Amino acid sequence: MDPRKLFLIIKREYMTRIRSRVFIISTILAPVIILAIIFVPILMTSYDSGQTYQIAIVDHTGQVAQRLVKMNGARYLAMDNTSVDSLKKMVVKGSITGYIVITQDILDGKSNPELVSSGSGGISLMSDVQSNLQTAIRDALLSRIDVNSDIRQIINRHINLQTSKLTEGGQEKQDTTILFIVGYIMAFAIYTAMFTYGGIIMRGVLEEKTSRIIEIMASSAKPIELLIGKVIGVGLVGATQFVIWALLISSAATFGAPFIMQLVGSGSQAHAASAAASSFSVPSIPPSLWIYFILFFILGYLMYGALFAAVGSAADSETDIQQLMFPIILPIIIPIMLLGAVASNPDSTTAIVTSMIPLFSPILMIARLAITEVPLWQSLSSIVLMLLTFWLFMWLSSRIYRVGILMYGKKPSFKELARWIRYR
Amino acid sequence: MSVIDVTQVTKKYGSLRAVDRVSFSVDKGRIFGLLGPNGAGKTSTIRMINYITAPDEGSISIMGQAVGSQSQQLIGYLPEERGLYKKMKVGEQLLYLAQLKGMSVTDAQKAINHWLERFDAVSWQKKETHELSKGMQQKIQFIATIAHDPDIYIFDEPFSGLDPINSELLKKVIIELRDKGKTILFATHRMEQVEQMCDDICLFNKGKAILQGKLSDIKRSFGRNTVILEFEGDGSFIDELENVRINNRSTNYAEIRLLNGLDEQVILQKAIQNVTLLRFEFVQPSLNEIFISTVGEDNIKNQLTKAH
Numbered sequence: 172m173d174p175r176k177l178f179l180i181i182k183r184e185y186m187t188r189i190r191s192r193v194f195i196i197s198t199i200l201a202p203v204i205i206l207a208i209i210f211v212p213i214l215m216t217s218y219d220s221g222q223t224y225q226i227a228i229v230d231h232t233g234q235v236a237q238r239l240v241k242m243n244g245a246r247y248l249a250m251d252n253t254s255v256d257s258l259k260k261m262v263v264k265g266s267i268t269g270y271i272v273i274t275q276d277i278l279d280g281k282s283n284p285e286l287v288s289s290g291s292g293g294i295s296l297m298s299d300v301q302s303n304l305q306t307a308i309r310d311a312l313l314s315r316i317d318v319n320s321d322i323r324q325i326i327n328r329h330i331n332l333q334t335s336k337l338t339e340g341g342q343e344k345q346d347t348t349i350l351f352i353v354g355y356i357m358a359f360a361i362y363t364a365m366f367t368y369g370g371i372i373m374r375g376v377l378e379e380k381t382s383r384i385i386e387i388m389a390s391s392a393k394p395i396e397l398l399i400g401k402v403i404g405v406g407l408v409g410a411t412q413f414v415i416w417a418l419l420i421s422s423a424a425t426f427g428a429p430f431i432m433q434l435v436g437s438g439s440q441a442h443a444a445s446a447a448a449s450s451f452s453v454p455s456i457p458p459s460l461w462i463y464f465i466l467f468f469i470l471g472y473l474m475y476g477a478l479f480a481a482v483g484s485a486a487d488s489e490t491d492i493q494q495l496m497f498p499i500i501l502p503i504i505i506p507i508m509l510l511g512a513v514a515s516n517p518d519s520t521t522a523i524v525t526s527m528i529p530l531f532s533p534i535l536m537i538a539r540l541a542i543t544e545v546p547l548w549q550s551l552s553s554i555v556l557m558l559l560t561f562w563l564f565m566w567l568s569s570r571i572y573r574v575g576i577l578m579y580g581k582k583p584s585f586k587e588l589a590r591w592i593r594y595r
Numbered sequence: 596m597s598v599i600d601v602t603q604v605t606k607k608y609g610s611l612r613a614v615d616r617v618s619f620s621v622d623k624g625r626i627f628g629l630l631g632p633n634g635a636g637k638t639s640t641i642r643m644i645n646y647i648t649a650p651d652e653g654s655i656s657i658m659g660q661a662v663g664s665q666s667q668q669l670i671g672y673l674p675e676e677r678g679l680y681k682k683m684k685v686g687e688q689l690l691y692l693a694q695l696k697g698m699s700v701t702d703a704q705k706a707i708n709h710w711l712e713r714f715d716a717v718s719w720q721k722k723e724t725h726e727l728s729k730g731m732q733q734k735i736q737f738i739a740t741i742a743h744d745p746d747i748y749i750f751d752e753p754f755s756g757l758d759p760i761n762s763e764l765l766k767k768v769i770i771e772l773r774d775k776g777k778t779i780l781f782a783t784h785r786m787e788q789v790e791q792m793c794d795d796i797c798l799f800n801k802g803k804a805i806l807q808g809k810l811s812d813i814k815r816s817f818g819r820n821t822v823i824l825e826f827e828g829d830g831s832f833i834d835e836l837e838n839v840r841i842n843n844r845s846t847n848y849a850e851i852r853l854l855n856g857l858d859e860q861v862i863l864q865k866a867i868q869n870v871t872l873l874r875f876e877f878v879q880p881s882l883n884e885i886f887i888s889t890v891g892e893d894n895i896k897n898q899l900t901k902a903h
Contacts, residue, residue, distance in 0.1 A: 173664060176695055179691065179694055180695075183683075183691055187682065187683060191682070378681075379680075382678040382679065382680065382681050383674075383676040383677055383678025384678045384679055384680055385678075386647065386672075386674040386676055386678075387674060387678070387679075387692065387739065388695075389645075389647045390647055390667055390670065390672040390674070391667060391692065391696055392664075392667075392695055393664065573648075577642070577647065577648070590609065594608075
């Protein structure tokens with residue numbers, strides 16, 4: 172391989188893409204979309220919780236209503252003296268969301284309370300009201316039989332399960348559910364990148380074929396130089412995009428976070444959500460995991476990049492691509508389907524075996540690395556296997572590529588592709 | 596001195612022998628025509644000379660060295676399937692292609708400027724290729740082929756799809772290059788188009804080289820055996836002639852090949868009796884005629900019926 176030619180090819184692949192409108196737009200839009208996915212639900216809940224649902228309580232026992240009002244004065248209104256007919260009218264008019272009549276039978280456990288409402292508020296309101304009622308009624312019953320405060324505490328006791336992760340360096344106090352989420356996010360990031368950048372390589376090859384520049388290129392450089400130049404060039408485009416996003420996100424976190432907190436700060440629920448989001452901060456991910464992520468990302472990209480290039484060279488039009496891509500899409504999608512099982516049981520034999528399959532490793536092994544302690548021999552041998560697979564694919568692809576780029580006007584069968592590999 | 600040597604080269608695609616034990620050599624400073632119908636193996640041969648594909652058997656050398664990355668830089672290649680990067684600026688594109696052929700940036704820029712001026716295309720430099728008209732793209736394509744000032748030029752079907760102005764321009768440039776001592780290899784199935792330009796030819800048919808040598812020698816060896824008629828009037832008498840093959844026929848024109856020792860005077864007399872004769876010429880056969888008589892008329896017919 173001629174390093175000067177390779178450099179020229181990489182430079183062209185990189186520069187023409189970096190300056191294209193598609194690159195600029197997608198680089199700007201992608202974080203906007205991701206931010207929207209994260210923050211729109213938060214903003215929605217803060218908007219929702221800003222809206223109060225008022226529920227009238229008609230208490231015949233005189234023991235429940237004040238307790239509810241004490242719990243949430245904005246929601247519950249004690250309206251013992253209002254008739255059911257006028258409450259119904261208020262519900263229909265929309266001045267209150269609903270009403271509940273508390274009778275002695277309810278306290279005695281002979282019947283259940285009923286929320287009569289216009290239907291707004293949905294399931295979250297219903298479950299809120301149910302748990303509020305439960306607490307209020309239990310409290311009222313406990314008061315009635317004069318239970319002492321010790322027992323009352325026992326009954327009101329809540330248990331929260333806390334988790335922490337044991338490593339060789341000692342016990343680390345950390346919420347493992349966050350690592351679970353990290354594993355998912357990393358697996359999906361690699362999955363998306365393999366598809367996106369692999370697709371760019373494929374369309375790049377196809378474009379050279381359909382624009383008929385390829386024969387001039389083939390008379391100037393070796394097919395393997397063209398192929399590797401494209402894979403590296405597009406890879407650098409991806410790296411550039413990720414660096415830009417990292418800078419955007421970190422600066423947004425520094426300068427934008429206080430603003431968002433203020434915006435969101437009104438609702439208590441939203442507060443919890445944004446607190447969860449901020450506790451999910453970068454420093455809680457160990458550096459070794461970042462290194463693995465970058466490594467698996469690159470290896471996954473290289474393996475699939477070589478395959479996508481082969482498809483691009485074999486195809487003659489966009490429509491051919493759909494069929495030829497099937498054998499590539501399959502090994503990308505299978506690990507995504509297995510991801511749930513592997514993530515929830517990361518040390519099972521199934522998880523170990525599937526995560527060692529080179530084509531699945533970029534997605535499954537990174538998820539395991541994030542979630543559980545993977546023995547070093549497993550992670551290292553999966554890296555070696557991926558490297559070997561990459562070289563094999565690169566060889567196969569360059570064989571198909573050098574024949575495919577010169578085949579115009581027909582879509583080859585898979586049998587024909589196998590024959591191309593054997594051509595001199 | 597031979598610049599391109601093709602020795603006993605065979606290229607197989609599956610069971611098809613696209614090129615079958617072909618040998619020829621191209622001398623320095625000559626225009627060499629690789630001629631034959633579509634599918635005869637011309638493009639397959641040219642790709643092997645360009646080191647795009649490799650022969651299954653035999654060897655190819657350029658300037659005495661086996662073909663490889665080095666020899667690619669000595670060749671300017673205009674493929675039959677032409678194209679450029681659509682979304683790349685003309686100037687950048689030409690620079691990129693010239694650099695890939697081993698030129699330094701400054702040399703490449705100088706050469707590109709020279710040819711852009713020569714082709715009256717300086718103002719297109721900053722335009723993307725897809726913004727140019729077809730004729731303009733063809734000019735840019737020539738420049739891409741010749742900018743790195745190679746010693747050897749290979750043109751595959753160079754005149755197909757060219758407008759008349761660009762056709763003339765290309766012919767002029769080719770003759771100029773030859774006069775500067777460059778070597779030119781043509782491949783085309785339109786034999787009449789290159790007849791006046793070629794010094795040497797090699798006729799291809801079904802993957803085999805069936806006839807080669809200096810064009811003038813070949814023509815001489817066939818002797819004068821063709822009559823050209825130009826006339827006014829009813830030309831139907833031509834259809835009644837015997838022992839002839841009519842090659843190029845239009846309302847007032849005919850090229851008639853004499854067979855079985857027919858005397859050309861017979862045709863002259865018939866013509867005078869039937870039409871007002873404007874031109875009567877007794878000449879060497881055209882390349883087309885040479886090809887047909889070499890391959891054999893029956894073979895041609897077989898090929899045609901197979902093709903349809």
